[in-house]
Amino acid sequence: xxxxxxxxxxATAIASALTAVTRQNPVASAIWLVVMFFSLxxxxxxxxxxxxxxxxxxxxxxxxxxxxxxxxxxxxxxxEYLEHEGKPKLPVLGVFASVLFLVVAGIALxxxxxxxxxxxxxxxxxxxAGAIGGAIFGKWLLAFEVTSILLLGAILGxxxxxxxxxx
Amino acid sequence: xxxxxxxxxxxxxxxxxxxxxxxxxxxxxxxxxxxxxLIMLLSVEIMLNAANLVLVGFSRLHGDLSxxxxxxxxxxxxxxxxxxxLAIVIAVYRxxxxxxxxxxxxxxxxxxxxxxxxxxxxxxxxxxxxxxGHDDHDHGDAEPDPAPEPAAxxxx
Numbered sequence: 080x081x082x083x084x085x086x087x088x089x090a091t092a093i094a095s096a097l098t099a100v101t102r103q104n105p106v107a108s109a110i111w112l113v114v115m116f117f118s119l120x121x122x123x124x125x126x127x128x129x130x131x132x133x134x135x136x137x138x139x140x141x142x143x144x145x146x147x148x149x150x151x152x153x154x155x156x157x158x159e160y161l162e163h164e165g166k167p168k169l170p171v172l173g174v175f176a177s178v179l180f181l182v183v184a185g186i187a188l189x190x191x192x193x194x195x196x197x198x199x200x201x202x203x204x205x206x207x208a209g210a211i212g213g214a215i216f217g218k219w220l221l222a223f224e225v226t227s228i229l230l231l232g233a234i235l236g237x238x239x240x241x242x243x244x245x246x
Numbered sequence: 247x248x249x250x251x252x253x254x255x256x257x258x259x260x261x262x263x264x265x266x267x268x269x270x271x272x273x274x275x276x277x278x279x280x281x282x283x284l285i286m287l288l289s290v291e292i293m294l295n296a297a298n299l300v301l302v303g304f305s306r307l308h309g310d311l312s313x314x315x316x317x318x319x320x321x322x323x324x325x326x327x328x329x330x331x332l333a334i335v336i337a338v339y340r341x342x343x344x345x346x347x348x349x350x351x352x353x354x355x356x357x358x359x360x361x362x363x364x365x366x367x368x369x370x371x372x373x374x375x376x377x378x379g380h381d382d383h384d385h386g387d388a389e390p391d392p393a394p395e396p397a398a399x400x401x402x
Contacts, residue, residue: 085257089265096292100276105284128302131314138321143328150332173278177271184267197259204309214311226322233326240333
């Protein structure tokens with residue numbers, strides 16, 4: 080049952096990611112990406128990472144995607160532009176790089192399986208908000224604080240980059 | 247916390263890693279093959295999600311919560327990247343009226359492919375051609391003396 084659920088969520092994620100990448104219209108692409116975020120959140124639930132799943136929906140499908148849609152509609156791309164997007168310089172090389180990555184990663188994965196890297200028993204893990212909070216505000220407190228500086232820098236960068244002139 | 251009764255019922259880690267690889271490859275495909283800068287940014291999000299998925303999988307395998315904490319940091323980096331990236335998209339769009347990355351390739355090497363020429367105002371070439379044609383026309387005329395004088399005064 081758990082495995083079947085993961086397979087369903089995984090297949091949905093792959094299909095929606097492929098659809099999102101191949102859409103001509105960025106709005107359709109963003110909506111398909113929301114589908115992928117939701118199916119990945121389902122995968123997190125199957126992996127018993129409940130709080131990560133909740134944050135995935137809140138942050139990715141909520142905040143980041145809304146930001147994307149705002150910008151897409153702010154730019155107001157004309158339909159005549161969308162029709163002739165312009166071909167990439169070397170599309171074969173892009174496909175080649177992607178397939179090459181899959182081949183190399185697949186070889187590494189199967190070698191790791193053969194070597195018995197993953198043969199250990201799956202540990203029981205509490206993925207609830209309380210446990211995650213204890214880890215963040217305990218062991219990873221310094222990294223958490225540095226994260227706030229990163230976000231501050233991002234906010235300043237976004238404001239300065241979109242300003243028309245700095246006076 | 248619901249503990250699963252049998253270890254065999256849990257998801258094999260190989261599936262999680264394989265799904266992460268496939269999603270990363272799809273994201274790589276999108277970044278490499280699309281020219282729309284918004285869709286390229288979306289593809290970067292797909293790649294970040296693939297990394298997150300593998301982190302959660304290994305966190306589950308090793309029974310260590312650090313992997314899931316890293317996922318939060320990764321999401322924070324993704325949010326910062328989206329904010330700055332979309333700001334750059336807006337700035338480029340304001341300059342070029344286009345969301346195509348090929349329209350903003352001024353920093354690229356000049357000898358690779360066809361680089362869109364920078365349009366300078368008051369190009370000298372067109373003016374020179376005009377003068378040349380005018381000269382030929384003057385030589386074709388039978389009387390050379392009175393023709394250049396009004397042209398010179400008109401030019402001055």
